[in-house]
Amino acid sequence: MSTYSAQQEAVLKVHIEEAGYETGSATIQDIEFEVMPGELLGLIGPNGAGKSTTIKAILGLLKECKASVTISGDPPRYAYVPESPVYYEDLTLWEHLDLAAAAFGMEDQQFEIQANLLLEQFDMTAVRDKLPGGFSKGMKQKMMLMIGFLSRPDVYIVDEPFIGLDPRATKDFLELLDRERKRGAGILMCTHVLDTAERICDSFILMSKGKIASRGTLEDIRLAAGQPNASLFDCFTLLA
Numbered sequence: 001m002s003t004y005s006a007q008q009e010a011v012l013k014v015h016i017e018e019a020g021y022e023t024g025s026a027t028i029q030d031i032e033f034e035v036m037p038g039e040l041l042g043l044i045g046p047n048g049a050g051k052s053t054t055i056k057a058i059l060g061l062l063k064e065c066k067a068s069v070t071i072s073g074d075p076p077r078y079a080y081v082p083e084s085p086v087y088y089e090d091l092t093l094w095e096h097l098d099l100a101a102a103a104f105g106m107e108d109q110q111f112e113i114q115a116n117l118l119l120e121q122f123d124m125t126a127v128r129d130k131l132p133g134g135f136s137k138g139m140k141q142k143m144m145l146m147i148g149f150l151s152r153p154d155v156y157i158v159d160e161p162f163i164g165l166d167p168r169a170t171k172d173f174l175e176l177l178d179r180e181r182k183r184g185a186g187i188l189m190c191t192h193v194l195d196t197a198e199r200i201c202d203s204f205i206l207m208s209k210g211k212i213a214s215r216g217t218l219e220d221i222r223l224a225a226g227q228p229n230a231s232l233f234d235c236f237t238l239l240a
């Protein structure tokens with residue numbers, strides 16, 4: 001778990017007054033939180049609670065959105081790892097990494113070192129020159145994570161990363177997350193895998209019906225649920 005000093009500035013500050021898909025009908029309201037350097041904040045909640053809408057609002061993808069979002073860095077830099085893999089059919093894994101590196105403005109040498117390390121860490125070196133269309137679900141997910149980790153930004157926004165990952169890939173992913181947190185990156189992670197979230201997150205935002213239903217550390221969530229020893233899963237079913 002991380003500890004934060006009062007002097008530290010949040011790497012991500014989010015204040016969404018309201019946002020949604022149609023004029024005059026807000027899907028989410030009053031969503032306000034910060035992610036501190038080194039913090040892993042879990043965004044949890046039932047299907048349709050508004051988690052993905054919150055992420056879309058942060059990324060500026062919604063037309064109907066009254067929000068202020070501040071991301072640290074000059075220029076601000078973040079990595080977004082989507083829930084469903086997005087890729088080009090005609091580009092190999094290596095070419096995807098190369099394209100992402102060019103977009104991030106990485107130097108060639110730094111890119112080669114970082115990309116080869118990630119290929120090794122995710123056990124993907126053998127398929128570096130293959131097209132992702134032929135990859136399994138987990139391999140496509142690994143490609144998304146590798147692109148996310150490539151530029152080592154201060155903020156990661158990760159939408160449901162665990163689906164499709166085998167135990168070894170999950171372990172590799174968690175180790176990389178940990179390394180990035182130790183470096184000072186802040187992570188917002190949306191997930192339904194509550195036993196893992198309980199183990200790795202510093203704090204939680206529990207959303208329900210487009211609003212924040214509960215927030216804080218596991219202790220805070222337990223207190224809100226009136227269950228001092230309950231699992232996150234049990235608190236979730238009581239509060240959401």
Ligand SMILES: Nc1ncnc2c1ncn2[C@@H]1O[C@H](COP(=O)(O)OP(=O)(O)OP(=O)(O)O)[C@@H](O)[C@H]1O
Pocket residue numbers: 021027045046047048049050051052053054
């Ligand atoms: N593209 C869209 N157009 C219109 N309404 C949408 C759109 N996407 C989501 N919604 C609606 O917004 C609400 C919140 O959905 P959202 O996808 O944010 O939930 P979620 O918490 O991410 O759910 P899940 O856990 O199932 O992914 C739902 O009522 C959903 O029907």
